[in-house]
Amino acid sequence: MSGRIPDSTVRRLSLYLRMLRELGRTNREFVSSHELAGRAGATSAQVRKDLSLFGSFGKRGRGYSVGSLSNTLEEILGLVRTWKVGLVGVGKIGTALLGYRDLDARGFDIVAAFDVDAAKIGKQVFGLTVSPLSDLERIVKECGVEIGIVATPPEVAAEVAKSLGDVGVGAILNFAPTELQVSDCVAVRAVDIVLELEGLSYLLATARRLDASKTDE
């Protein structure tokens, strides 16, 4: 059944789950692959193939049970439990994340925050006390942190990521605009705002270049 699952499939599973939860709130009982596809920006065949990688969850002629498919996807994505998250770097983005109640609501509980800035250490930020970076190892172990968020300036991001990996954190979400080189038993995902904006810039620039050459003709 489940061999290697493409990253793109996992992303879509999250989207499907999000829609299923919405549908659940409206007390809908069944949903077709076609409808799920519509709002997730996928095709119905893609929805069915994605799900079929894990098993068969639908009823032919009816579609998928909203409730039970939600549960199945939560199980697959590992969302039936709460993950303990450690945040490194309590700057602007770090602070925003600490205040982002959605993370908690979705099962990601920030249990520790770290910074090097003496002015921040000891302060409470959205109910959490900022610890000195030097206590990272001790606190990560004590609290059982499982996911690390790197929200430091790029210069120190690689070093911080390495420390996190060394202390046994298995997954890192990286907000710093740097490639992290970590042992490959640590999973890394990057949120790179400038990269995304540059992608948009490329598309806009290309559109203009096309426009310009069209006007020339």
Place this chain on the structure above:
Amino acid sequence: MSGRIPDSTVRRLSLYLRMLRELGRTNREFVSSHELAGRAGATSAQVRKDLSLFGSFGKRGRGYSVGSLSNTLEEILGLVRTWKVGLVGVGKIGTALLGYRDLDARGFDIVAAFDVDAAKIGKQVFGLTVSPLSDLERIVKECGVEIGIVATPPEVAAEVAKSLGDVGVGAILNFAPTELQVSDCVAVRAVDIVLELEGLSYLLATARRLDASKTDE
């Protein structure tokens, strides 16, 4: 030369550019595809193929000129100019973005910020006055906003995105955890923190499932 360029290629071009700028700061003159690949998490063949989609910029036996390849990539990505950005939603993430000096430094200039919250309207946030959402159309046109950032709660994100598209904004960066359905002459990229965390959750959960089944044997 340049047909349809894969999204993955554009992303890598940004990474290459980032590395080239670093190398430029150390006064390096030439760099090989192999070295560029190393730090961008790609292969040397991939670097060469990516670049070859746009032309031939290297010198055989020497590699690529750091300075001139930087310029070429900036040109391709549309980074030789400053883009005017409008931010909708001055909550925690929106505020963090307004304070994120890197955006400015990279050619993305936030020239307007909008919110519906009367308590925020008129206030200065990092040197920018927050405008009422009802003035979106007028101000976007006046300021010539080209890229919109949606950092609102998910319930209103779709509506805001539609307004932005209608007023002529050609590209949107979406921080709300919702799929935006916009006319396809508007480019959209999403930054979805919960989605990324769920991806990590999947990997951690899968790793544990494997561990558990191994111990069982």
Place this chain on the structure above:
DNA sequence: CCACCTTTGTGAAAGTATTCACAAACCAAC
């Protein structure tokens, strides 16, 4: 029970992206 409509699950086909592998080009040194 049968005819008809709907929707799944899935091999096979088509389409994309990545990797391989090597000729062509460049440089340096002698």
Place this chain on the structure above:
DNA sequence: GTTGGTTTGTGAATACTTTCACAAAGGTGG
């Protein structure tokens, strides 16, 4: 100039993803 060591640019081969298309299954109503 010729030899030898590098490195690009690129067709061909491989690997991966998505789409197609249809048999099998379930529901409904007579």
